[in-house]
Amino acid sequence: MPAVFAALVGVLVGHLPGVVRDGFGSAAGHRVILALVLVAVTLVVQELVGATLEIIATDLYRRFDGYLLGRVMTAAFRRQDLRLQDDPELAAQLGRAVRVAQFGPGELISGISAQWTVKAEGLAAAVLVGYYWPVAAVVLVVLWFVVGRALQSSYYRAQPFWTDPLRRARYLQLIGLMPQWAKELRIFGLADWIVEKFSREWSAVMGQLWRARRADYRVMTVLGLIVLAAHLVIVLLLARAASSGALSVAAVTVVAQGLFAMAALASQNGDVWIENGAVPVPDVLELERSVTPDSAPGAPADGMPRATIAFQGVDFRYPGRDTPVLTDFDLRIEAGTSLAIVGLNGAGKTTLVKLLTGLCRPDRGLITVDGVDLSTLDIVSWRRRLAVIFQDFLRYELPLRDNIAFGAVESPGDDAAVLEVAERAGAAELVAALPEGTTTTLSPRYSGGVDLSGGQWQRIAFARALMAVRSGAGVLVMDEPTAHLDVRAEADLFDRFLQLTEGLTTIVISHRFSTVRRADRIVVLDGGRIVEDGSHEELVERNGQYGRLFRLQAENYVTDND
């Protein structure tokens, strides 16, 4: 459009001397009037196109942002097991893609749009100039193109600094500002230490960046001089042509404006956006290439386990770790009974749960359900049979209803079902106190949302597991289910333990004897093996590791009344 405008101004100027001579009534006068009308139309069209472009580009920007983030999520979900999280290399790749995708790939769209707009203006100007003077146009297009490339490459050099290297500085900034660290930052008086470290990290990275940017000033100066020389030659030739009448005044006007507009060919407008937007794409594609799906069709697990779940000679080691967690591990769990697993931190308790739920696969040996190899079962179908509360259960910043109904995502049930399981989990009072009932968002970050305490969250997590049970799960797995409950709530929960686990195969992991002793059977893990196995009474009687720890604790609860 600007080029059309320049051409019209050329026409206008070309016919003006005629108008000066003959007035507006002459043929030249008509042309001038026509040119003026066309100028008006051009400008209006330019505005309309600009507005439409703006709307479309911005929407496309957002769409692309959402699209790429969605692809990262899909990639993160591609495996049913935790390979992507546990394998250090894959985890690093995932982490990187997740981080960079958040930088807003949509900028790519804005960048391309901005870039194309100026480039198009520059090209149109080149066409105009070329119409009168092809050689000048070609020379300048090439020159500006070279300059543009040189400028661009120096941007590219600057880019790699944006993402990873500055992360450490960003992390230090978080420590200094955000609530998670606020207490200890103050207790230990870390403010200045963090500020110094932050500045050091930043200066180190930015110093490199500045050096990279500086490197091309010389090249640019040389290029600038060449461009200047070319322009001087062209303009001098133009002046001579104009003076000698070889080129009309109109042509001179158009060419001079065109020369000015052609500088847009080297414009870096939008380049930074393109850069920022393009950075995440390769990382996301690479992640997608690295993650192979692992779900193969298998036999349905409906109604399982009817008889037993068994670990047979299982070895397991986390990828990238030297020491195995389990070696030649055997364990039979009878369906319909409750089993407690105890052991020191790092004894492999949680790993057992991950193996049982198909989140990890044994390196050697077999896990069977009713005699069927777990890896031949349909994993989703098997998981529908499981209700699991992890120690680090999730706190969904969503309405209460979703927090509980997520226990049975395929058949979420209605509010009555949600309230029923909440009641059984001891969360009825808590739900009743919510301002908007089951639709209350459980996070103060949303309007009408509320903040829950650790103990309250624990009950919600328990209700979620009970929702799974309600919709057909037959195995209840609880990893430290009472860690956040106070004495009274814990006692209350375990008074109802038998009632809650009736008819289920229950596996509970806990440090707390109050939790553990109600189980039909207790196994003690140490160094990836079972060292003791029996009921609470049997183990206390045997006076091994379990009995000794129990007695040590019990001594602390002896009162004079006893």
Next chain:
Amino acid sequence: MTERPPTSLRAARQMIAFAWRADRLRALASAILVTVQALAGSLFALWLGLFVDGAIGHHHTETLLAGLAIAFSIVAIAGVDYAGSRVRMTLTDRTYHLLERRLLALVGHTPTLEIQENPEHLRQLELFRNEAWEFGEAVPSLINAANTVIRIVLTAVLLASVSPLLLLLPLFGLPALLLSGRTSNLYSLGNERAAEPSRRASMLYELATDREAAKELRLFRLQRELLTRFAAEHQQIRRIHVSLQIRGQLFRLISRTVFLVGYLGSIVLVTHQAAVGAASVGDVVLTAVLSGQVLGLVAGSAELTQWLLRTLTAAGRYLYLEDVALATGSAKRELASDLIDKPLPAGVPDQSGVPDRLSDGIRLEHVTFGYPGRPEPTLRDVSLTLPAGVTVAIVGDNGAGKTTLVKLLAGLYRPQHGTIRVEGTDLAELDAEAWRLRISAGFQDHARFEFAVQQTVGIGDLSAVDDPDAARTALDRAGALDLLEALPDGLDTQLGPSWPDGIDLSGGQWQKLAIGRAMMRSAPLLLLLDEPTAAIDAESEHQLFARWTRAAGEIRRRSGAITVLVSHRFSTVRMADLIVVLRDGGIAELGSHDELIAADGLYAELFELQARAYR
């Protein structure tokens, strides 16, 4: 919007001051380059007009000179654009860093948790971080604004030289300027309306890609559900923005049309004058080109005003936070930390009034404290004496006020009523940072410092932060030497799986490191342990506490040091000299284990509940 706290003018002044302090050379260079660029841009039309007139009138010298000026203008504009953007980028980087650094120091030195626990302050803090990029644009947009102003003035002068009537042209641009405020409001309205969906969308994204969440999402088969919800949130965000944007563009279109009328009028005017011989053909060229630039300038200044307002709003957040930080008592000492390349002045907290040892102990007198937004105070009229040299256990149900009491003792909260006295001196009168040099603490919701183990533990005592012996001793006191042995590089092991070679720890292991950190100071006057062992088994907790009581016990007795322990485990609690039982924000019972059992009240009941597990 509820915020746009300090005025834009103040924000602009601050940004300029920051830019000047951050990098004088580049600030100056930017100013010069901008002026050159503006001059070259506006004068191009003048040269072009002279060039055309010269060519028509066959004035060779004039044509030649104007031609030279044209060539130089074109190259100068491109060159200055290039150089200017580089200078500006670096200037922006440095200014922004200076700001971040200053904010970090200001917030970090606030004595209480006010900023992090007040939802509005926290929101500003998060916005400040999220809109960092907009904020970084503040200096460039100020520079652009200067550029535009210079060009508007020049253009006006040049147009007036052709015909004073042309000075009316900018009037046609007024609607565009006036409406730009409206469009800017639409923009913030969009952001406001889309804030919750955006927050939800990023929450879902983080959830889906979080390492720890992966287990549960798979077991509950929530993958598809999350993807669907994410897509729906994004759809909604887009809908909100598109509808507002269409409105904004309509406004813009209308205002621009008004300007176009004026613009065409001015060309017609000059063309007519040329036709009657009152103006030269060069004047027509000058007017057409310059008026076209006026369009750009008006559009530019409208956009710029929006942009400037936006970035200044972001800059305003800094000022907001600065005000809050200063109001909460940050930086009693001079913040001379403004030069990036200079280290901070060594800050020595004012030690006066902080006792070397305790003999009288710590007394709470009618202390009341409530959280903002909660109707009931969490602690109500609590009076309590912690005698020098004792270990105190605090027990009670969730929500009884145990943690609040601990935070008050650490000076992280200030009582709303009542006083806390250390050796008779009001804690509020002591320099909070000086007091904290004499205390130490471990919390259940400890922080995860993803440094090398040495520093993760060592920061518990900055004077020995890099001393491996000190770290080892502290870890020994925390009963965490076995953990150290299990780490691949010992004290040099990088923590946090997202760092190169960083390793992940279990919750219990992180907790042990936090306890180690609390144990770095060997003889604090006050040690606060707020359920730091919740993720560790009862026996280990018992051992830990017993060991602490024995180790350096002599030093503590001599200095009158106090240990405060919050625990749910009565096996540990009973070891304390004094047990405080909290209920509903008040002290329900007070005494030794034997006394409280004999009293047969709340303590005895809770103890019995737990003891049942062992009978």
